[in-house]
Amino acid sequence: MIRRMVQVCRLMIALALLLSAGCATVHPWDRDLLAEKKMSFIPSPMLLAVDEHIYFSKEASTGGMDAGGGGCGCN
Amino acid sequence: MRVQLESGKRSSPLREMLHTAALGLLLVPATAKAGDPTDRVDVTSLLYGEQGRTQVIEPVVRFTHLWADGQSVSAQLAVDVITGASPTGALPSGVVQTRTSASGRVITSAAGAIPMAPFQDHRVAFDGEWQKPFSRIFTSTVGGHFSREKDYQSLGVNAKLSTDLMNRLVTITIGGGINHDSVFPVGGTPIGLSDGIVVHSGSNSKEVKNVLLGGSRILTRRWMMSVNGSQTFESGYLTEPYKVISLMNPVTGAPVGQLTDKRPSTRNRSSVLLSSVYHLNDDVLYTSYRYYWDTWSVRSHTIDIKYRRDLDTDTYLEPLVRYYRQTAASFFTVGLEQGAPLPDFATSDYRLGRLQTITLGATYGTRFEDIQGDWTLRAQYMRQFGDSSPPNAIGIQRNFDLAPPVNIVAVVIGYSFGY
Numbered sequence: 001m002i003r004r005m006v007q008v009c010r011l012m013i014a015l016a017l018l019l020s021a022g023c024a025t026v027h028p029w030d031r032d033l034l035a036e037k038k039m040s041f042i043p044s045p046m047l048l049a050v051d052e053h054i055y056f057s058k059e060a061s062t063g064g065m066d067a068g069g070g071g072c073g074c075n
Numbered sequence: 076m077r078v079q080l081e082s083g084k085r086s087s088p089l090r091e092m093l094h095t096a097a098l099g100l101l102l103v104p105a106t107a108k109a110g111d112p113t114d115r116v117d118v119t120s121l122l123y124g125e126q127g128r129t130q131v132i133e134p135v136v137r138f139t140h141l142w143a144d145g146q147s148v149s150a151q152l153a154v155d156v157i158t159g160a161s162p163t164g165a166l167p168s169g170v171v172q173t174r175t176s177a178s179g180r181v182i183t184s185a186a187g188a189i190p191m192a193p194f195q196d197h198r199v200a201f202d203g204e205w206q207k208p209f210s211r212i213f214t215s216t217v218g219g220h221f222s223r224e225k226d227y228q229s230l231g232v233n234a235k236l237s238t239d240l241m242n243r244l245v246t247i248t249i250g251g252g253i254n255h256d257s258v259f260p261v262g263g264t265p266i267g268l269s270d271g272i273v274v275h276s277g278s279n280s281k282e283v284k285n286v287l288l289g290g291s292r293i294l295t296r297r298w299m300m301s302v303n304g305s306q307t308f309e310s311g312y313l314t315e316p317y318k319v320i321s322l323m324n325p326v327t328g329a330p331v332g333q334l335t336d337k338r339p340s341t342r343n344r345s346s347v348l349l350s351s352v353y354h355l356n357d358d359v360l361y362t363s364y365r366y367y368w369d370t371w372s373v374r375s376h377t378i379d380i381k382y383r384r385d386l387d388t389d390t391y392l393e394p395l396v397r398y399y400r401q402t403a404a405s406f407f408t409v410g411l412e413q414g415a416p417l418p419d420f421a422t423s424d425y426r427l428g429r430l431q432t433i434t435l436g437a438t439y440g441t442r443f444e445d446i447q448g449d450w451t452l453r454a455q456y457m458r459q460f461g462d463s464s465p466p467n468a469i470g471i472q473r474n475f476d477l478a479p480p481v482n483i484v485a486v487v488i489g490y491s492f493g494y
Contacts, residue, residue, distance in 0.1 A: 026244065030296045033354045038383055038391075041291065041301055041350050043361075046119045046137065047438070047453060050487050053133075054123065058459065058483075060401050060427050061367040061375040063285065063305040064348035072198065073227025073258065 112493025115139040119451075119489040126482040128191070129159040145208040155198040155224075160191040164423035166321040166410050167475045168330045187475055192317065198224035212239045220254070226316075228278075229256045235287070246291045248303075254283040260316035267314055267337025268417050279312030297354040307344040314338045320423045321410040328470025331413050336422045338406070344369040359383040367401075373427070375401035381438075389442040395455070397434035403427065409465050409477055425478050429462040436485075448492030457483040 026034075033039060042048050056062045057074035116138055123131035133156070139149040167190070173183050200222035208214045216235040222228070233252030240247065257280055258264075263273035284307070291301035318336035323329065350363040361381040368374045376399070383393040404427040406420040436455030443450070461478025468477060 025242075026293050026296055028242065031293070033297055034293060034299065036354075038359050039299070039352055039354055041299075041352060041361075043383075044438075044451070044489075046117050046135065046489060046491075047451070047487060050119060050121050050133070050135075050485075054121075054457075054483075054485060055399070055432075058426060058457075058481075059375070059399060059430065059432060060369075060371075060373045060404065061344075061346070061365075061377070061399075063307050063344055063367065064303055064346040064365045072222065072229065073224055 113141050115141065115491065115493045117489070117491045119487055122486045122488075124484050125159070127160070128481065129157060129161055132156045145206075145214075147204075147206045149204045151200075151202040151204075153198075153200040153202075153222075155196075155200075157197065158195045160193045162425060163190045163192045164318040164320055164336065164425075165190040165333055166323065166328075166330050166423075166472055166477065169471055169474075189477070189479060194317075196225045198222055198227075200229075212243075213237070216250075218252075226260050227256065227258055229254055231255065231283070244293045248287070248289040248291075250289075251286040252284070256281040256283065256311075258312050258316070264312075264316055265335045268320075268334045268421060270332065271319075271335055281309065281311035281313065284308045299352050301348075301350045303346075303348040303350075305344075305346050305348075309342040309344070310340060313340060313342055315422070315424055318422060318424050320408065320421050322413045323410040323469060323472065325412040325414065326470060328410075328468065328472040330410070334411065334417075334421070336424065337420050338422055339371065339420055342369055342371055357385050371427070372405035373401055373403070375399065391438075391440045393438040393440070395434070395436050395438065397432070399430075399432040399434075401430045403429045403462070409468055409472065412469075425461045428465070428478065431460045433458050433460075447494075448490055451487070451489035451491075453485075453487040453489070455483075455485045457481075457485065459483070 037043065052062075053072070053074075056072065116136070118137075119135045121131065121133040121135075123129075123133070133153060135151065135153040137149055137151040139147055141147045167187050170186050171183060173181055200220070202218065202220050204216060204218040206214065206216045214237045216237075218233045220229065220231040220233075231252055231254035233250065235248060235250030237246055237248040239245070257278040259276075259278035263276040264279055265271050266274050285305060287303060287305045289301060289303035291299060293299045315336050315338070319333040320336060321330040322332040322334060324331050344367065346365055346367040348363060348365040351361070353360045353362075359382075361379075361383070363377075363379045365377040365379075366375070367377070377397070378399075379395070379397045381393050381395040383391055385391045404422065406418060406422060407424075407427045408418075408421050409423060411417065411421060434455055434457045436453060438451060438453040440449060440451045442448070459481040461480075463476045463478050464473065465477060
């Protein structure tokens with residue numbers, strides 16, 4: 001269990017370093033577009049929940065989007 | 076500045092633009108203020124249909140109360156009504172097959188067709204969530220869940236903590252959840268890999284624990300990316316009690332009997348999700364890629380792309396495409412040979428076999444002049460492809476399509492309003 005968590009953390013750190021490398025600072029006064037509601041990783045949480053429920057019941061994979069979530073006997 | 080922008084009640088494009096810019100300066104979530112709605116209602120209704128298989132109707136209603144300091148509490152109720160049929164896992168025989176379901180119904184399958192079992196169920200689920208920002212850079216979220224269906228119950232809690240760093244360029248999130256589920260199959264719990272002898276009629280427990288670590292970063296004025304890693308540890312009764320595996324004649328491949336499904340009692344799932352949101356001139360491009368692996372040897376790749384096009388200030392259209400591909404679980408088999416030693420675990424559930432899913436669809440969002448609130452309509456078409464001719468199919472099984480494509484249509488109608 002610990003080994004798998006370390007594996008995931010290593011992969012994430014590598015990706016995080018890639019994300020942060022060479023990026024210029026975006027000043028607060030340049031964040032007008034980013035402040036729009038549609039500029040979100042999950043702009044429609046209710047629709048996402050519906051999709052996650054469908055895919056959870058039809059495929060063998062799940063996870064990645066959020067912590068928690070309700071159980072279901074559909075898989 | 077906030078006081079100046081919010082003191083008046085009149086709204087104008089300039090005022091809204093300045094407000095947006097101010098939010099951009101602070102880059103904090105919008106909070107309730109004087110004149111803003113402090114309560115919100117979100118309603119969705121899912122209409123889901125698989126060709127010749129399962130049909131689902133799922134209405135969901137969510138109430139959210141928002142305080143001026145950004146704190147919010149929400150409660151959600153969902154009801155699933157499920158009818159139709161699903162594959163039993165058994166193989167086609169070339170002749171009409173009959174079997175008796177757990178509830179005593181006699182089920183007939185056409186020659187050459189994948190045997191199906193009819194079922195009906197309903198599920199009621201309650202979810203609650205409390206979100207509270209504190210110390211300017213932290214946001215905590217605590218949630219709970221309860222759901223119940225005819226043969227399954229789930230009770231869970233989850234928590235999450237996010238913090239903003241580097242002048243809010245970076246957000247780090249850590250979270251986790253615990254679910255205690257119970258499985259109580261109709262007709263009792265059968266012994267795995269048996270001919271269906273019932274062991275007991277009580278419930279079987281299943282524990283699900285998950286942890287999530289995520290980071291997001293603003294890369295440019297138009298672009299932000301995130302990476303999420305999650306781990307889920309499942310233990311207990313993970314078998315699907317209604318699925319079966321055919322026993323095949325080792326020469327002809329003809330089904331001569333069937334055994335019940337049996338899966339390992341632990342499963343550790345891992346996934347890494349990379350997401351990007353990019354603002355073009357007016358449109359927004361959402362992309363994500365997830366790599367998933369687990370201790371049942373399932374590996375999968377998921378690519379999801381959405382493109383939001385604003386048609387005017389109140390209306391948008393968002394086409395979407397998703398591609399999913401998974402490998403088979405190590406104990407997946409189309410059938411077992413009669414007389415051969417039984418494996419420790421086996422399943423013929425096509426969802427644990429090699430599988431691909433393609434999804435095409437679009438979301439349309441709009442507002443009406445005389446009706447308060449936002450309307451959303453999403454329509455999706457999904458097609459699942461399994462392994463039609465798996466390598467261990469023998470004899471007559473090579474003549475059949477052992478994983479016929481599944482065609483699915485899902486429509487979601489959503490309505491949200493504040494008051």
